[in-house]
Every structure is written in C-alpha cells, then in structure tokens.
Amino acid sequence: MNYSLMAGGKRLRPILVLAASEAFGGSHAAALPVALAIEMVHTYSLVHDDLPAMDNDDYRRGKLTNHKVYGEAMAILAGDALLTQAFYSVALAHKVHGAPAERVLAITEELAAYAGARGMVGGQAADMLGEQGITSLEELTFIHRHKTSDLMVFSLRAGGHIAGATPEQLNALTAFGDALGLAFQIQDDILDIIGDESKLGKPVKSDEKQMKVTYPYFIGMEASENMVRSLTSQAKQALEEAKLPNAERLLQLADYLMKRDH
C-alpha cells in the first residue's frame, strides 16, 4: 500500500479537494483526510490497472509497478485495502476534524458513486471490453469521462461539501470538473505521442503500441490541441459564472493542466 501511495505523481486529485474547499473558505484540516482518500482511490485503481490481467504494465511513475515488486496476490490485496482505507479516511473528517456527519456521509456516498460501477470502475470495464474494438469518439469519450473525469469531479465536489457549498455551487464544480477532466485526458493522449519519456516517467507511444485509440487518432493532433484549449476555457467559464468566494487557485490549476508536459 505504502509503496504505491508514496511513489509520487502529481497529487492532482488531493489538490483539487483542497483548492475547492479553499474556494469557499473551508479549513484545510477537515479537507485533508478527504484529499488523502481520493489519492488512495486513484492509487488503488493504478495498482489494479497495471496487473497482468489488465494493462500488464511493468513501470509506473518511473518505478516498477506494485505486482512486479510484491507479486500479483499482494498487489490485488494492496489495491483492495487502499480502496477500503479511503472510506476510513473520509470518516476521519468527521471523527477527528469535526466536519458535520451529514456532509461527510454525502462525501462517502459520492465517492462510492463516482468511483464505482457507474463511475471509474465502469469506465475501466468499458475500456477493457472495448480494447482494440473502440469504433467511435463517443465510446472513447464515455471511457475518458468515467476513467478520469469522475474522480476529478468527485474531488472538487468533496472539497465543496466539506466547506459547506450550496447545491448550485456544487453544480458549478461538477461542470468545471467534467470539462477539465476531459481536457486532462485528451492532453494525456497527446503527451503519449509527443511527450518526453523522462518527464512522463513511462514510455511514450504506448497507446500506439497497444493499439489503443485516442483523441488524436480520431480527430488529429491539431483538433485535439484545440479541444484541450476550448474545454479549459469552458471549465473556467463555468466557475467564473458561479462567482465562488475564492476560486483563484482552481482557475490557476486549469491553466497549469493545459500547459503541463507530464
């Protein structure tokens, strides 16, 4: 559990939790266990995705994948335990940091919804079932939305919940996260083609080698780059219209993600 959780990465999802909580003047203390939870869920999904029966990857973030170090059985169990521990961590926001039980339970419910069969795992299952047989951009978008956007939307909403956001404000965070998540995944597809291996910590052109379809495959590189830009603008606009008390950091993040090289 520790090996994969501490292997680095951008920590994007926890940052989204903290930045969304900040947007409403929420305390970092209560948001932190939720931020940790989402990183645990993200990490478990990577550990399981890397397994031989799934993507069969040997490297992740420049290090050997979990099952290459500890064996398949322990990698499966480490993933299971990280997912379980995530819900424990969420509960601490109430138990240790005094966030209202009602709000923390709403976060639990949304974590289960966004990370489960109708969310992230559903996206992963569609990806597995569709391998080499994805025939439309709609199908690819479904996979991207659930594999990637859902956890980003959850992170933003969870930060909002902790800080007491209203349903309308939560909707704005959802719109921001949906657009940002798709932009993020298209950027991933682009970086897999033109990125720098040493910055990415994994081999480039892996999608091509695994015959995975991508946005550039369907619509070309230039249209993909334009789409990252327009989705980012759309995300920022949704947030600006909602006039959150302190959205500066979230807006900066959107720009940062568009320009990232890893």
Place this chain on the structure above:
Amino acid sequence: MNYSLMAGGKRLRPILVLAASEAFGGSHAAALPVALAIEMVHTYSLVHDDLPAMDNDDYRRGKLTNHKVYGEAMAILAGDALLTQAFYSVALAHKVHGAPAERVLAITEELAAYAGARGMVGGQAADMLGEQGITSLEELTFIHRHKTSDLMVFSLRAGGHIAGATPEQLNALTAFGDALGLAFQIQDDILDIIGDESKLGKPVKSDEKQMKVTYPYFIGMEASENMVRSLTSQAKQALEEAKLPNAERLLQLADYLMKRDH
C-alpha cells in the same frame, strides 16, 4: 457483480445484521441496505480470493468462479465495484431510510476498519504470505480471526448501530461475534475433512491437497469439535450477560452454526 452476488450462499452476514438490529427492536428497512452491503463485501472478497494469483479456485458454491466465466480482468473489476458499491449501500440507510447520519457514518467507518488492512484484507494477506509456512496455532488463529470473525463482528455491530445500541451493548455483540466467528471457521476446517461435497458445493479435502494447515491439523479432530462447542457457549454467554431486549434469534443462530453440515 450480479453473477457472484446472486450465486447463493448462506447469507449469514446479512442475517447477523438483521438479527442484531432485531435484538434492539430496530427496523428491518433501515438495516437492509447495511445487510446488503456486507454481502457485497463478502462476495468481493470471494471473487478476488478465487483468482489464479490467489487461491486459484474454479468452483464456488457449486458454480464456476467469476474469472472462469468473465475472465480475470472483469473479475478484478467486479470485485472492486462490489466493494465500492457496499459503501454506497450503507449510505442509503440514511438517505433513503432515515437512519441518523451519525450512526450510519459510524457503520461506514467500522466497515472500512473491519474489512481493510487491519481486518479482513490483513487476514487474507497473512494467509497468502504464510502459505505452507504457518507454523503455529497462534498464526492460524490470527488469520481466522481477521479473514472470518472480523466481518461477522462488523455485521453484528452494524445491526446494533442501526438500532441505537449503547457502547456496552456493542461490546457484547463484539464478544459474541469474536467467539462465533472463530467457531465458524474451525467448523469450516472440520467440514473440509468430514463434510459432504454435494452439500458444501465445493470439493472436500481441499485444505489437505493445498497443504493448508487447519485446526484439526494442529490439535486433532476431537479437540477441534470440542472447541467449536465451547466457543459457541462462550458466545452465547456474552450475549446473555448483556441482557439485550430480544436476543433470541442471535442465540438460535449460534446453535444453528454449530450444527451445520455446509
């Protein structure tokens, strides 16, 4: 998810939730989503345990195991999604059935604790790491306690929480579940040696073939049978001393489990 969840089984853990709730006059409606949640967690653990990298079992409850039907990738994901959905189901006890958020969040936290790295998954990991190398009864008891007792203790406490049990009453349920869970697992070891394959839905003597150590291996068949009886008495006594309003069904269950042949 559906294939394994609907494959049958004793439904012991959900029955423990409902019986424990009943012991305090709790409503079945609010306890049901929690009962369903624990069966999802139990089912996910079986789906993952049966994988080739773990116990590599082809049959479970007289049917092909999940990965034999859907492949390894889908079995891993089905297990992941069942575990995630369990937490969603718990949240429904509040959202749909109006159980207080505070109590439902306590159930969430305990589910994560008893099913996670320090609970069920910890027991499974110890079992995997110790395979063929378990040298003491203490080590075997550690594995049994976490692989089996922990979810039974959780089920009983969750039923108590839903119905508003006091901390002292929850302690009595814990003592009952600890003793009952160990008795249950020793009985499993016994049935693997002297049971009827058609009733068990799985081949007997699988422990012996896989060179797994068991209670009968360490202390012999007669002492194992005596231990099942004395642990069952101990469990019942813990419950009787706590003088719960309506413990009849729980006491009947203890007797039933001691006499079961599958």
